[in-house]
Amino acid sequence: MDKNIGLYICTGCSIGESIDVEKLSNIAKNALRVPVVKSHFALCGKEGVELINNDIKNEGVNTVVIAACSPRIKYEEFDFPGCIVERAPLRELAVWMQDNKENAQLAAEDYVKMHVIKAQKGDLPEPYMMETVKTILVIGGGIAGMTAALQAADAGYQVFLVEKEPQLGGFANKLYKVVPTATGEYSEPLIVDSDISNTIKAVEGHPNIKVYKSAKVEKTDGQPGAYDVTISANGAEEVVKIGTIVLAAGWRPYDATKLEHLGYGVSKDVVTNIELEEIAKNNSGKIIRPSDGKEAKKVAFIQCAGQRDPNHLPYCSAMCCVTSLKQAKYVTQNKDATAMILYKDIRTPGRLEYYYKAAQNDPGVMMTKGEVTGVTKAENGNLYVEMENSLLGEKIKIEADLVVLATGIVPATVDDPILNLQYRQGPGLPDLELFDGFADSNFICFQYETRRTGVYAAGCVRQPMNMSEAQEDATGAALKAIQAAEHVAKGIAVHPRAWDMTYPDPFMQRCTACKRCTEECPFGAIDEDEKGTPFYKPGRCRRCATCMGACPERIVSFKDYHVDMIGSMMKNVSVPADDDKPRIIVLACENDAYPAIDTAALKQTKLDPSVRFIQLRCLGSTNLVWIADALSRGVDGMLLLGCKFGENYQCHFAKGSELANYRLGKVQETLGRLQLEAERVQMVQLAIDEYDNIPKIIGDFVERVKEIGPNPFKGF
Structure with a gap:
């Protein structure tokens, strides 16, 4: 042009x-x-x-x-x-x-x-155009999967729904009753019938939904807009063209056999909360002891059984407290029976707090806080639940004829990739390291989004939640899947650069097949051929340019963003000849750091005049040649401002600032060759709301550069 x-x-x-x-x-x-x-x-x-x-x-x-x-x-x-x-x-x-x-x-x-x-x-920029479809694959036929399928189908999209069981409904099929979803206060803790059968009928009768039961995804190949998904069902395989995917594969209960200290496997009368639902459903609401078939009159519910426990599940499963409150109502339908809820904390967010209050007022329900240390057999065939530091005393025993363990949620993706992606970086979704198995869905910035573009997580594969929350979650995931299908068809990026028409255009003649781009891409957008040469799937790309920063040969570029462009900008920053006036270049991420700088400017914050800012798509795009070139030209210091990384505050591009920090660990060698101090280059993590910290961050860095002294390359 x-x-x-x-x-x-x-x-x-x-x-x-x-x-x-x-x-x-x-x-x-x-x-x-x-x-x-x-x-x-x-x-x-x-x-x-x-x-x-x-x-x-x-x-x-x-x-x-x-x-x-x-x-x-x-x-x-x-x-x-x-x-x-x-x-x-x-x-x-x-x-x-x-x-x-x-x-x-x-x-x-x-x-x-x-x-x-x-x-x-x-x-x-020019859009990346390819032949696409706008069909949506939903994996999982529980409440989340069915809701996602209905939402997408009602919006006019063709949906393929894959369920591993012979029938739809998931765990909702096993429930005797459910908590009512109506808002407002309860005069008593109510239980109502599930309407899961109506949802199943709506799904199976919808003209835009094709249901596969007793089925699984054998293989997912391709990229958003052009996935080839192999589905096996009833002994046959079928390959369907898919635009985007909603993963709503659900959950399974934590393995209670690991909780032998709580009596599971030792006594038949220690059951899980899921098993109690089956007992109630099979006996028209009566709570029957498995050991002798007698109706239970004193039922102890142990909350957080294997949860919030570093030796088992480190997290809260979100639905267990209200489930036990509901199940306590099963027990107290017999006026002679007592339900005893033994908890670390009761967690009933939102309107469910009213449900908790109603249960507190039920004379048949006793609740006490404490740490359950064990379950042992009593001489009369009952059980003792032993507690410490409870509201009832330092060490106590509570007698019960049935014990129910709130064992919690484990995502179905643990030990099962489900999607079976044909990606170089593996067959499953990257998950959260601290919470093994839950999809890394960038919970702060882009819920439902996973690190596999075009795949959206919903329900308990994303995080623990109850049925009502899963339905809301599924709606959000379906809408994001629709949005992604539309964007890919137009050749533009999905979030966070949802307007971006550029895509990576590598000059492959100079590629050395070092594999840095394939290994570092946060989204698995780059595969390799049989010779190990990388090739791009632009439909998977989020346009973060991490590959551009990773490439030592500097062969990756975008129409409006490339190594030479940013390098040329740096080379044309004025470098004062006066040694008392340093020049600092700050590379700022466009997602957190730059907006924080904007906010600081709006507040008329004054910064050291030696600083010049350059906005980057992501710190992950930082190529180390920029640092070498800028410092060799006489720039006194470089500061990188990027998103906070880690699972408690996630980079918009998942791994960008973390990768930049990793690369800076190697900058020592570069600076050593230039005979410069490593402290001339630093990285600082900055959240979007930490704009008040910018003057100190900049000021401290400038002072440190002044202490080091002027760049010896200044003037050359």
């Missing part, structure tokens, strides 16, 4: 009062060879937009550089279809964050140079 660049400088929002616009214009015309340079007091207003549109129409401008406010705002006003549009944030970074006009002018000149060069180096 032959570029005709137009630079448009806004003089509003204090920009014209703080910088010399004429000097800035002359630099653009003479040093940068920009043919069209104009200014306006309000570029985002009607007249300003018309000014740019007239130049596009009459002057042939096809590359627009807006030197005004942050690229995170006014993006609708500055949308010029068919043109490259680049934004230089003079207001925030050159005016609001500088303490005087001299510093504001120098910063403005740098930011205009950088963003004009970025526009010069970029190209107009």
